[in-house]
Amino acid sequence: MAKSIQDILNIIKENDIKMIDFKMVDINGQYRHVTIPAENFSEDTMKSGIGFDASNYGYAVVEKSDMVFIPDPDTAVIDPFCSIPTLSMTGNAMIIDSPENRPLAQYPRNIVRAAVESMKKSGVADTMYILPEFEFYLFDEVTWGVQGNYIGAQVDAVQSYWNSTNEGHGVVVPKQKNYHIAKPFDVSYECRSEMCMHMLDAGIEINYHHPEVAASGQFEIEPQLGEVVHMADATMMIKYIIHNTALKYGKSATFMPKPIYGEAGSGMHVHMLLMKDGKPVFSDDNGYSHLSKTAHYFMGGLLKHIASLCALTNPSTNSFKRLVPGFEAPVTVGYATSNRSAVIRIPAYAKSPEKRRFELRNPDATCNPYFCYAAILMAGLDGIKNQIDPHENGWGPYDMNLYHLSDEEKAKLHHLPTSLDEALDALEKDHDYLTADGVFPEELLKNFIATKREECRQLAAIPHPAEFDKYYNL
Numbered sequence: 440m441a442k443s444i445q446d447i448l449n450i451i452k453e454n455d456i457k458m459i460d461f462k463m464v465d466i467n468g469q470y471r472h473v474t475i476p477a478e479n480f481s482e483d484t485m486k487s488g489i490g491f492d493a494s495n496y497g498y499a500v501v502e503k504s505d506m507v508f509i510p511d512p513d514t515a516v517i518d519p520f521c522s523i524p525t526l527s528m529t530g531n532a533m534i535i536d537s538p539e540n541r542p543l544a545q546y547p548r549n550i551v552r553a554a555v556e557s558m559k560k561s562g563v564a565d566t567m568y569i570l571p572e573f574e575f576y577l578f579d580e581v582t583w584g585v586q587g588n589y590i591g592a593q594v595d596a597v598q599s600y601w602n603s604t605n606e607g608h609g610v611v612v613p614k615q616k617n618y619h620i621a622k623p624f625d626v627s628y629e630c631r632s633e634m635c636m637h638m639l640d641a642g643i644e645i646n647y648h649h650p651e652v653a654a655s656g657q658f659e660i661e662p663q664l665g666e667v668v669h670m671a672d673a674t675m676m677i678k679y680i681i682h683n684t685a686l687k688y689g690k691s692a693t694f695m696p697k698p699i700y701g702e703a704g705s706g707m708h709v710h711m712l713l714m715k716d717g718k719p720v721f722s723d724d725n726g727y728s729h730l731s732k733t734a735h736y737f738m739g740g741l742l743k744h745i746a747s748l749c750a751l752t753n754p755s756t757n758s759f760k761r762l763v764p765g766f767e768a769p770v771t772v773g774y775a776t777s778n779r780s781a782v783i784r785i786p787a788y789a790k791s792p793e794k795r796r797f798e799l800r801n802p803d804a805t806c807n808p809y810f811c812y813a814a815i816l817m818a819g820l821d822g823i824k825n826q827i828d829p830h831e832n833g834w835g836p837y838d839m840n841l842y843h844l845s846d847e848e849k850a851k852l853h854h855l856p857t858s859l860d861e862a863l864d865a866l867e868k869d870h871d872y873l874t875a876d877g878v879f880p881e882e883l884l885k886n887f888i889a890t891k892r893e894e895c896r897q898l899a900a901i902p903h904p905a906e907f908d909k910y911y912n913l
Contacts, residue, residue, distance in 0.1 A: 446512065488508050509533055674804075711798070781835065
């Protein structure tokens with residue numbers, strides 16, 4: 440049920456709220472915020488908004504950079520990490536026009552909303568449901584430095600195999616053997632349970648949490664399927680909760696895709712399905728893996744545009760250190776049932792028509808979730824519009840372990856980009872599906888690409904510690 444302004448005023452009064460915190464999103468998908476005393480909050484605040492400078496958020500706008508942030512009352516939640524009672528809201532950025540404000544097209548939340556409108560306009564569906572899986576590491580210690588006389592990073596997780604000579608009680612996990620491991624080895628159980636309790640309080644339904652494969656502190660929290668705009672907001676809040684709860688327990692959380700050499704990387708697999716008038720669009724009892732032709736066309740759109748999608752779903756140089764064979768990460772452009780080596784996996788356990796779906800396995804949580812989910816939807820809609828059949832295009836189904844193919848057989852397959860630069864090259868060449876219906880402004884994509892190119896340039900110029908091992912004594 441949608442909250443009214445009066446509902447917000449009642450929450451403030453009933454919970455003795457002292458501060459109202461407005462959370463906004465920058466181009467990289469990080470929260471920024473501004474806070475006002477609760478006594479300054481009024482109906483006018485919800486209508487007129489809070490002013491901010493969009494240029495400081497990374498948006499290269501043609502208009503003047505002075506914008507207003509309009510809170511969305513449906514996102515209101517009491518922030519559990521503030522000792523002073525604080526109500527938190529996110530919302531939309533608007534351009535100051537007369538007589539009416541209009542949405543800032545580059546603002547992430549407005550982009551995913553525009554993608555939903557494009558979907559409705561197409562007549563294919565009226566609702567997209569997604570389920571992102573959140574994999575992350577919890578470290579007890581982390582330090583890093585990039586100095587003239589020092590380049591390096593160091594992490595520690597008390598239960599990791601490398602502490603077998605230090606721990607003293609034998610409570611250590613063998614390398615790559617952490618999956619679903621129980622107490623006493625699961626030392627962060629209470630921390631993760633508290634994370635989930637905060638998520639439930641924030642209106643985010645949770646399926647489960649558990650230890651993931653990597654022994655050095657890797658875990659997963661999985662929410663339930665949710666409407667795409669809601670889940671984009673929820674993604675931001677889930678990361679916020681995980682980071683802040685970890686700090687409360689003296690730990691540090693990271694969604695960095697590959698923080699540990701030789702251990703599994705952390706992805707954010709995105710399950711998806713479409714509905715129209717309350718009925719499933721992707722279900723067909725007679726289709727491959729019980730998926731409809733429309734579902735296959737949607738997958739075809741994802742696979743056709745996967746290289747350029749990677750620039751938005753995997754927008755860090757570290758992302759591509761995860762997308763390598765041998766660690767359950769996808770490297771092959773293709774689809775299959777119950778196959779984690781293909782970029783699209785159809786879960787065999789989703790048997791009921793309203794839950795039949797597939798997951799895109801390459802994304803990770805360094806992405807801006809609003810950009811990521813909007814891009815996925817636009818690629819899928821392009822596949823439906825142009826009837827891109829994944830089977831006819833040679834993308835599967837691959838019902839075998841693609842890691843175990845011969846080199847000759849692997850050479851016949853299509854593969855994901857191997858670097859962020861390569862993904863950015865693809866995005867420069869292939870982005871018409873994103874700008875369709877004005878969903879992604881061309882100026883935003885140019886700015887995003889330029890920003891990421893500069894990141895690549897900076898990181899490429901920094902010597903790597905492993906280079907000393909290879910080349911120091913030559």
